[in-house]
Amino acid sequence: MKNINIKSALLAFTLLVTLVSCDNDYESEMPSIASIAVSNSAFSTLEAAAIQGGVAVVLSNSNPNDPSGKYTVFAPTNDAFAKLGLVDAGSLGALQNSFLTNTLLYHVSNGNLFANQITDGNTSASALGINRRFVSRGGDLYINGSKIILTNVAASNGTVHAIDKVMIATGVNIVESALLLNDSKVFKTPELTFLVQAVITSGLAPTLADENNKFTIFAPTDAAFKAAGFATIQDVANADPVFLQTVLLNHAISDNGTFTSEQTSTTATTAGGNTLTYSPFENGVFTILGNSNTVPANMVIPDIQCSNGVVHLIDRVLLP
Incomplete structure (x- = not known):
């Protein structure tokens, strides 16, 4: 099932990128980051998490905290959430909402961060204020311990990269x-x-x-x-x-x-x-x-x- 989901995500994102790249002059016609999650079945748990955590509306609009108006989101697939036993909107109830919101913000950055800027040893600040680390291993790129499985999906309000594990940060010792x-x-x-x-x-x-x-x-x-x-x-x-x-x-x-x-x-x-x-x-x-x-x-x-x-x-x- 995991391979099927990832392949479906890749296909859907490829089609999406093809469609939006045909007319870059009309950025407003691109889907928002939130819309990408809604339209792709491989990200249905992320969609539910964004709604429960109160960030769906935020990721539907431009970023008021960055001059570009853009966000970068490292988006966990359904399989990534399933590794934590979170398989649907119902199972997300096992998480406290405040923690879920902070976890989602930990996956978000201000501005566009493209794949060519993701290099081994570099860091990126999250919207939660905590830095994430980029690691290159065996030809794969990771953000913290999560493998980046797809990059540079364009949205009207930023860029999406898909990852295979949910990232968690507590912000305390x-x-x-x-x-x-x-x-x-x-x-x-x-x-x-x-x-x-x-x-x-x-x-x-x-x-x-x-x-x-x-x-x-x-x-x-x-x-x-x-x-x-x-x-x-x-x-x-x-x-x-x-x-x-x-x-x-x-x-x-x-x-x-x-x-x-x-x-x-x-x-x-x-x-x-x-x-x-x-x-x-x-x-x-x-x-x-x-x-x-x-x-x-x-x-x-x-x-x-x-x-x-x-x-x-x-x-x-x-x-x-």
């Missing part, structure tokens, strides 16, 4: 980001309550909240902690703080925060001095194996940008 999830400020059902308790009990919260400390964090979900033998949050609260600190430091890499697209090594040294082993990079992600794990951890939600690093949600606790 790693600890505050975990608290947002814990307090249902992102997904209505919390995912990281056990991890938050572990960070508090271990005494590592000040270190992970320090803006001067940049980390890549592999964050185990609640289900991962339960599978590791912590039946309840109270079990985590009662655990030896030194033990929890050792375990948590095995999930932290002291670097500038690395997106999946930027990780090219097969191993990494943790903040605790142990080694994590990565599988080959496939479909935009990789698995992670701790020294004492027999089964690697999979990424549940990769590439969450925080103010002091990058967090990847994983489905297994990494044992040192």
Whole structure:
């Protein structure tokens, strides 16, 4: 189904570009960015998200915040949303509206940003005020950890590039980001309550909240902690703080925060001095194996940008 959707998107966009390029003197006859999403079935979830997040009208009009009147949108396909379990307008109800709005704005830039301006190592500011990074890997271009699968789709009010994963940024540090999830400020059902308790009990919260400390964090979900033998949050609260600190430091890499697209090594040294082993990079992600794990951890939600690093949600606790 994924290939069919992408092929449909490519065909529809190709037809669209052909039509509008036949008469560039009549830009007003081009569809708006919002209209492109409406007219293309491969972007129906994005259309629903734009309506729910209150940005559909914005992307139907010219940009008042840029002299050109243009926007650039990195548009996630339906398959991109499906990777987060968001498959239609109904499932978008799992997200808090304020978070959904900010997520959509994170995909938007002021002005036209064309493909020839997207080069490895460059950055682009989002409408949310947070920079995104461009990465070249294996002949493909990425924005953060999302592959750019189609470029330079012209709209009356800007330019659209299609991407294969939804980009997420919290705008706050790693600890505050975990608290947002814990307090249902992102997904209505919390995912990281056990991890938050572990960070508090271990005494590592000040270190992970320090803006001067940049980390890549592999964050185990609640289900991962339960599978590791912590039946309840109270079990985590009662655990030896030194033990929890050792375990948590095995999930932290002291670097500038690395997106999946930027990780090219097969191993990494943790903040605790142990080694994590990565599988080959496939479909935009990789698995992670701790020294004492027999089964690697999979990424549940990769590439969450925080103010002091990058967090990847994983489905297994990494044992040192």
